[in-house]
Amino acid sequence: xxxxxxxxxxxxxxxxxxxxEEAERYDRQPGLGLLGPEDGDAYLADLAGVFRxxxxxxxxxxxxxxxxxxxxxxxxxxxxxxxxxxxxxxLAVLRGKPDLADVVAIAGSCDRIEDRDxxxxxxxxxxxxxxxxxxxxDPLTAxxxxxxxxxxxxxxxxxxxxxGRAGWVGHWxxxxxxLPLAACETTxxxxxxxxxxxxxxxxxxxxxxxxxxPTTRTARYVVVARKAG
Numbered sequence: 001x002x003x004x005x006x007x008x009x010x011x012x013x014x015x016x017x018x019x020x021e022e023a024e025r026y027d028r029q030p031g032l033g034l035l036g037p038e039d040g041d042a043y044l045a046d047l048a049g050v051f052r053x054x055x056x057x058x059x060x061x062x063x064x065x066x067x068x069x070x071x072x073x074x075x076x077x078x079x080x081x082x083x084x085x086x087x088x089x090x091l092a093v094l095r096g097k098p099d100l101a102d103v104v105a106i107a108g109s110c111d112r113i114e115d116r117d118x119x120x121x122x123x124x125x126x127x128x129x130x131x132x133x134x135x136x137x138d139p140l141t142a143x144x145x146x147x148x149x150x151x152x153x154x155x156x157x158x159x160x161x162x163x164g165r166a167g168w169v170g171h172w173x174x175x176x177x178x179l180p181l182a183a184c185e186t187t188x189x190x191x192x193x194x195x196x197x198x199x200x201x202x203x204x205x206x207x208x209x210x211x212x213x214p215t216t217r218t219a220r221y222v223v224v225a226r227k228a229g
Contacts, residue, residue: 010178011137017171018087027066027093031215032131035068042209043072043159050224051157052205053079058126060084060149061141062110063101063132067094069159070103075129084108084118111142122151130159133190134181143197153229156199158190159207161218167196199225 018026022149027033035043053059055078064083081102085091086109108118127146136142137200146156159169159228165183168176176182191201207220212220 005097005204007137007178010175014135014137014175015086017167018089020089020092023066023087023093025087028078029046030215031217033068033093035065035072036188037215039210039215040075041128042213046205046210046222047157050205050222051126051155053126055079057127057176058082058123059126059128060064060119060124061131062127062146063135064092064094064105065130067103069128069130070094070100071097074100074102075121082106083126084110106210110145111136111138111208113141116145116148119149122154123149126157127154127222128159131161131189133158133160134163135175135179136181137179139181140197141194143194143199147198150227154196155202155224155226156224158194158223159220160190160223161220162186163218167218187223191223191225194223194225199227201225209212 005168014038053076059073060080061073061081061083064070064085067083070081070083082104084095084106085094086107088107091107092107094100106118109115127150131141162185163183164185165176168182187204191204195201201223203224205222207222209218210216
């Protein structure tokens with residue numbers, strides 16, 4: 001089987017792994033689906049150091065999972081949050097949370113050419129992602145699509161981790177060699193690819209408050225990049 005065929009096979013395998021049992025397990029795991037008030041405070045503190053969310057902003061949470069980051073974003077007054085998630089099981093958990101009733105939850109992925117039609121061009125002020133870039137099958141396509149979905153001058157806020165091969169365990173281990181950024185232990189590649197996709201990078205920083213949390217096992221970083229205005 002050639003590499004392209006292996007990657008397509010992996011897409012289906014990857015999606016199937018997020019069944020109802022896996023979604024519930026993810027949602028209960030501290031630092032992943034479960035972010036308590038202290039975790040939320042840490043995320044907001046780190047984000048405030050690199051980006052200013054304004055009331056009235058339309059924000060897209062890509063790869064929203066069971067809604068952990070969406071819940072944090074709702075703590076910022078005046079944001080309108082849309083969650084995009086490819087796993088039906090994860091989306092079902094998100095939609096079942098009363099405190100996320102104001103989040104518009106949409107089923108779909110973001111790294112296939114056909115995904116670009118999920119939203120009209122210029123729909124959002126900000127696209128945010130948390131632990132998504134390391135799991136993209138086609139990051140360049142995703143970044144191009146995110147750029148289309150943003151208003152002129154809009155921003156992407158990427159949160160991810162310095163994951164290595166050893167961090168992919170159990171049945172996830174077989175995905176490392178089909179996900180381009182799965183084991184990228186540097187903060188350099190994501191901003192480089194964002195600039196190659198037409199963004200202007202404004203910040204690349206370690207997430208000091210998040211990394212100090214006892215639930216953080218792998219160092220996190222944040223990248224802010226902006227579409228030309």
